Amino acid sequence: MLESSVEFKEISLYGKRLFLTNDQCTLQEFPENIAVVKQEGLNSRKIKPTDTIVSVDGVKIGNGNLVIAAGPCAVESEDQTLEIAETVKKLGADMLRGGAFKPRTTPYSFQGLGKSGIKILKQAKEITNLPVVTELMDISDYEAFNDVDMIQIGSRNAQNFSLLKFLGSRNQPVLFKNGMANTITEWLSSAEYLLSGGNEKIVLCYRGTRGFDNATRFTMDSGTIPVLRERTHLPICADPSHPAGNRNYVEAIALASVAAGADMLEVEVHNDPDSALSDSKQQLTFEEFEKLVRNARKIAEMVHPKMRIEG
């Protein structure tokens, strides 16, 4: 335990001891030269130049291979989820996504199966061995997420700082989406709530921002990915399904994201999209997903070696 006249918090991150302080202070006041410069933050490449690799139950995100998480928008039933999980695994998915607690625009839409949805996802994992990523909306629901492989923070909670602080204190992988009106700077500042708590297993997931043209659901700026790559060492995922809002556009947006340098894709796939209880227009059929995987992996192979800034 250090002693210092400056108030600080000690965390361990990426194998280093770090001392966070809000005070103006010189490095000499610390026994090690590692006080964090507030202006940059722990997310910055200036603080950590090498790419971070996040491991989710053995699946490595950010090591140059493209990781694909796939599954339904919402867990609707055991049968539906198991069928989708087994099929997307066969078609090349590395992880299973699925929503149990659903943030819906109106209270009159299907709100998800809640805890029993989480149970179904765990069953699917037992059968397929695919690590699971699923969304947590509120601290009060956390108990069910205690042993979930990766916790998703959705766009609507991207500046729910209480929730972020809470997850910062857990050492569980987080897939952290951007808020739909957040600048890149604001998004990285929000990630700082996770990192400064000592949680280093953060993957940023870009899902587009609010735009003025309703031809698609959200605007998927391909410039965002190289900007993130330049500024931060954290791995980058892209969600092509929500910005598309229409399955006809999902593959093009997915391939664009991989070509721009994404390490991971999170794609909505359903065994019967037209009957889905949510996001029915944008979930892919198995056939569409198969083609997406094939093409995305080809582009990834070509692009990844050159897009990565070596550590």
Add this chain to the structure above:
Amino acid sequence: MLESSVEFKEISLYGKRLFLTNDQCTLQEFPENIAVVKQEGLNSRKIKPTDTIVSVDGVKIGNGNLVIAAGPCAVESEDQTLEIAETVKKLGADMLRGGAFKPRTTPYSFQGLGKSGIKILKQAKEITNLPVVTELMDISDYEAFNDVDMIQIGSRNAQNFSLLKFLGSRNQPVLFKNGMANTITEWLSSAEYLLSGGNEKIVLCYRGTRGFDNATRFTMDSGTIPVLRERTHLPICADPSHPAGNRNYVEAIALASVAAGADMLEVEVHNDPDSALSDSKQQLTFEEFEKLVRNARKIAEMVHPKMRIEG
């Protein structure tokens, strides 16, 4: 207790018994003709044509008089808060605003005094008799807000549906801000989480949306207020401080909001803005606030009788 083959939830709202259902059903299946049409929602003027008046410890919002809530961005100390509270009361404020739990863009900024901030606000109320409005960020902090006069939901939590559902089940006045990238339709759909829980004391607070010009902090669309007035019976507040981001522009935005029909203003005022721990650029001095109150009340007197759609 009703019996029905259709699943429903009974709430009491605006003096009526209401039966909410997600199922397709005809009105005959209900013993009273009051099942809610989902497409409109409880916020709609089609459901309730008359203006709603929300009473906050005796201060009536939406009855044709302009209500002004004023106070510091953040509660910083007892002295600061009491001085501001007493002065804004003298200058014509009807309510006291002040943040104890602060949603800050980065974890390295001042995060608010928390529970002790709430205590200071209650002291200020005892002395000034001004009802207090203050922001709640997370369900887990609610205990301290149990007897707060009005709970503010900020822009970053505007789609934190867990928090909204929770407050829907309390019968406490809520000042509900729009999310910075939400359409009016989305905002009203979020308000539905509060109303459908049976909480009828909802005031909408418009604080601008994200725009592309950083000449101001947010874009304060003067068309939003007449659209809200047409669509919903809920009272409308405007926050001119956050969209301005600069005290030079606050009065003009406040007067524009009142001229467009706002029932209430929430304004940041500080005894020493340049030394404030947050939002120092946009908090008004007492002199600036005095002028704003005088002019806003003149416009309100002129505009309000004609802007209101009679119930």
Add this chain to the structure above:
Amino acid sequence: MLESSVEFKEISLYGKRLFLTNDQCTLQEFPENIAVVKQEGLNSRKIKPTDTIVSVDGVKIGNGNLVIAAGPCAVESEDQTLEIAETVKKLGADMLRGGAFKPRTTPYSFQGLGKSGIKILKQAKEITNLPVVTELMDISDYEAFNDVDMIQIGSRNAQNFSLLKFLGSRNQPVLFKNGMANTITEWLSSAEYLLSGGNEKIVLCYRGTRGFDNATRFTMDSGTIPVLRERTHLPICADPSHPAGNRNYVEAIALASVAAGADMLEVEVHNDPDSALSDSKQQLTFEEFEKLVRNARKIAEMVHPKMRIEG
């Protein structure tokens, strides 16, 4: 004629001789201390601290009185235009607006009467004495605009720099609208094309920007007006009709604009809005216009003395 080693252009503006140069130079190289600092531009209050007043055939814009231009979106016929002109005059309008050359989103919409539309406007002026403001879309149409009282540059031509340069060389009043995606800085930079040609009769007309919510047609940021007032000496007009896109919202936006400090309003009024050949939803009836004028003038009287920064 001056001699100088620096390349410059001499113009006369607001009663002063000015020497514009793009070169880096010290003031000593000029015989008078009036070379323009490029970073600010001729539109800036730092260059000219006093409010500019633009006179349009005797109607003074920017002198503290609210000027109201009203008329149809498009000149459709002699009868329609004369009826509208005479009525809006009676109801308190100071100028007549009306489009003869119409920038329509598709080529299959009514494109305006062109030259014969201009003739009708001139007839209307002879009868009513209202100065006319009408839109010019292209240099090649200018001949018909030679003796028009005020030339409008629309949002779609706000960065048509060839057209702006051309009008900079004419000494005719210009009502200059903002481009729908232009920042305030870009808009003022475009105004510089007019001013640097020596045309000092420029009125800025704010008509809102593109936003993400289609509840209204454009976003009318009430913060834009105080920002303009702070930065520039040019008079400010507001067009509430286009951002509203719906006659129900026009008055509220108009009053908000005046409360925020606008010197002038340009409002679409039609004798039979529902049958109008363009913008039928947003043109006011005579009754609606009468109410708007009455209320706008009351607010203007109250607000204007205090909003103006004295020169």
Add this chain to the structure above:
Amino acid sequence: MLESSVEFKEISLYGKRLFLTNDQCTLQEFPENIAVVKQEGLNSRKIKPTDTIVSVDGVKIGNGNLVIAAGPCAVESEDQTLEIAETVKKLGADMLRGGAFKPRTTPYSFQGLGKSGIKILKQAKEITNLPVVTELMDISDYEAFNDVDMIQIGSRNAQNFSLLKFLGSRNQPVLFKNGMANTITEWLSSAEYLLSGGNEKIVLCYRGTRGFDNATRFTMDSGTIPVLRERTHLPICADPSHPAGNRNYVEAIALASVAAGADMLEVEVHNDPDSALSDSKQQLTFEEFEKLVRNARKIAEMVHPKMRIEG
């Protein structure tokens, strides 16, 4: 020559005679079943299901091969332009871009060499055989563009309908950029001004839209390309340089655009970017361009066969 009671205009487009009418009419009134449905427009795939191929002096755009136009933002001198033209040809460019008439945000920036710039571009073509694309800003400058291979319409003139109508009557290839606040529907409606005049040689060039994050200069929505592909038969170009605003991001955006299905790229390349008279930050060095070409062609080979909807 046809006779009809309906007013119409006859044009020849894609080898068909077409009769355009604004009137409501049944097909029987025409001697051939080819009256245009206004709601769709000539740009629509419903009118012409097969992909359009535009030939620019022998270079075919839209036939499945990726066409790359490269060159400086502005023609600055003969030496600069020739060096760049020869080098980009060697590195794989198919066309030369370069601005002679420059739309600059302020009148105090370099405005381009004008006619003499066009002459330099023609010299460069004589030497390299690369067809030239260069921007026309105003009808009054057209004479110099009479024999230019391809005329560019820039973002600021995307709704300059007078200019579009004029070019609709010429049979010259047009590279038509989107307006920075235009929806896809508005952009295609503007293209209709070109097509309905009988000019069928239109290539749409997507250059991003105005967004709220200044981390890049414009927002390059990767969803725009598949939406265009679905709606229109016209070939699609992408300009990665302007949305990037920074050479570090140009390649990622270019690759994303090709992966999303673009037929063509227009890229700014300079022999000495840091000394360029305009857009110095976003112009690529020769080395950067070489890498971009190599990677873009690899992705194009892989993606194009599958992205194209066969006619």
